[in-house]
Amino acid sequence: MPSATLLGQSILSGLFIGGLYALMGLGLSLAWGYLKLINLAHLAFAFLAAYVTYQFVGYAGLSPPVALLIVVPAFFLLGVALQALYTRFAVGEFASLLVTFGIAVIVESLIQYFWTADFRKLQIEHGTASLRIGTLFVPVIEALMLLVAATLSLATWAWLRFTYLGKAMRASAENPEIAAAFGIDPRRLALLMSGIGTAYAGVAGVFIALTSTLFPAQIFAWVGVVFAVVILGGLGNPLGVLAAGLAIGVSESVTMAVTEPTWAPLVAFTLLILVLILRPGRI
């Protein structure tokens, strides 16, 4: 049994990685829940954003917040453009899985073409700064990432629940024809939603660049965990995504502390499979 400090530290790092899971899952969950699109390209976009950030910060010398200001609007537009394409070709839920798979493969190839398959790590000032609380170390950037994930989840939830646009979005997801009959334009809402979701991928990407080592092959390795988070959290439920992300993150890192690190991938899927079997109505 690991010591209390080790356990505390691994719970903490589980919360941070869980924040990243939630950040990555948020856009995916929104697209699946509200646009009926299973967007496998979402993770590829997150990593594309990470590489772009790596380029901006590491080579062009921009500061991370400036990179964020460029990446997020750019990815918003990317999401809008793709949604226009999906609508034009009437891509359904299942076809979206295959089309976005194709997009993910293309993005991965592009990344490998421009940045090669090498490992890359962004070195920035204060990148490894951390606070010390009791016997625990709290890395500042990771803590910030968790904060951003929580804020975005809450804000998205509040937006969907309380604003006119959010309500229109929910109505349109439930029954597009009826919503349209009441004067809601599902197409424009879909463009907005897709833009927001993809912008979230951009936010996630900036934090991935700041916290992780980048290599193209990991894109698909994340698919499993992030989809587990999205399904566990409930489709289109931002708070659920946050909770599921944190739960999976913590259980993974505690597993790593107790057993071997290589066993970690088993945790998310075991949780997912258990939930699906015990509560099949969730999805």
Place this chain on the structure above:
Amino acid sequence: MPIRAKIAAFLGAAAAFALLPLFQPPAFYESLLYLVFFWVALATSWAILSGFSGYFSFGHGAFYGAGVYTTAAVASRFDIPLVLTWLASGLVASLLGIAIGAVIFRLRRLRGELFALLTLAVTFVIATIVLNTRIDGGPGVFLSGVKLPDIFGRQSSTIYLLGVVIAFASLATAWFVQYSRLGRGLFAISDDEDVAEVMGVPTYRYKLMALGLSCFLAGVAGGIHAVFVTYVTISETFSVVVPVSVVLMSVLGGARHWLGPALGAAFITLLNYAFVGGEWAVIGRAIIGAILILVILFLPHGIAGFVAQRWRRLRPAAVSEPPASSGARPPIAAPTAVPKPAQGGVLLRCEDVQLAFRGVRALAGVTLDVRQGEILGIVGPNGSGKSTLVNAISGYYRPDAGRILFGGTNLVTLPAHRIAELGLARTYQIPRPCQRLTVTENVALAGMFGAAALDRPAALSEARHWLDFVGLGERAASLPAQLNLHQRKFLELARALASRPRLVMLDEVLSGLTPTEIAGAVALIREIRQQGATVIFIEHNMRAVLELTERLVVLNYGQVIAEGLPRDVVRQPDVIKAYLGTAHV
């Protein structure tokens, strides 16, 4: 082309490829062709479950990988014949698939997308387990010590031949499955699983069988491939390349035809070869991704589907030509093997059947008898529980309480396909034909399952018979979407009849029909009863009800409020109050 000629052509092709090494082609070409055949085997095996049933597996890599690592683990440690090792690979993969399927397919509301993601997740779980145990442990497994026998004098020829064998074995399996009872069931599942189950397709067992077959072939292909690559690693074996490629190849070629995935596999493998090496490999992958997108957007049914569609459009006359044997058909009155029952005995008895949906009591204790050989009418306001009762009897819903006895068997605990086998058939208020099967195939499907359980040729001729019976003979080769509502309703009827039921439940077959069409339908229903089937007739059209039925049951709020001779029942005050209403003239 007659079936024998097709089989001869198939065997001829296999033999021609198998004899190719006699011409001593450069070893390089043998390896390239081996790769083509390897992917043909994987893509074809994938399509046996996923292409035919529509449950797209993204976990084919897991089963292929199980095969790779079984051979790697066995062949690197023990000195046993490789053929046995490959067999073991197939069995391990197959058992793994069946074990996983047995859990996943139990989820009642499993949807295609969820299945795809769960199988993808399974791949990572298996990879983690292999990585953390002695099967691999991290560094990969070398198989350089494994020696193949030299057929035609060279190792490369042997490997090539193995590729030919597994590819043609997979193709033969897929071909056989496509036109077998299993395949027909899978196609029905892909269009409408609930309807398939109610028609008598054992959906759960069929999905497991298809998955088992599919995994077996993938496992053997993996075992052979392990020997080909001689060094296996986790990251190569369980990468997404395998699932992505097989999905892409099958979708490109056409996943609903046994030959489609092979076309796609050959195309993609050769395309990949064109981009071998360095930067080209990366660009080649991007191009393949782009092809996947374009195919989904512009050719959703793949090359095979596209060709079939064109074929149908170009030669409608040839396809819908009536079969030569149709002249020799017996008259309509005597086709079914159902013995003419003695009138009057109870065929179906519902005893206090109850069913609630979250507090809404759809059936609040329904008790009624259906007598052998009668037409029993069931009427009642919308929401009174008529369709729910049909769903409960046919096994789609399981009642919370009560018994439903059919010839002495309690149906309540039986799965829907078993109920169909006992001789119950139904139609749907809103027709639910299998959209991607022709009218004939739809009806023949019913004849292959249910009480009839005919073989395919017999089911096809039975189907033609019933299509003539309901007047759809000329539309035999059409797709359901090309029919109008009236024709689709009659297709439902033909489908119910082709399963040779003892009891047919007709759920509002007349709704939406014109008066002339109704007259035709009423005559048909009378004819059905003449032939020995018992009929439950649910309808709002009171004229048709009074004209057809011998007894009438009125449901209201999930309870029987009246029962008896139609003329008497319609005069009862509560029936008038609850359903018929008073005339205000």
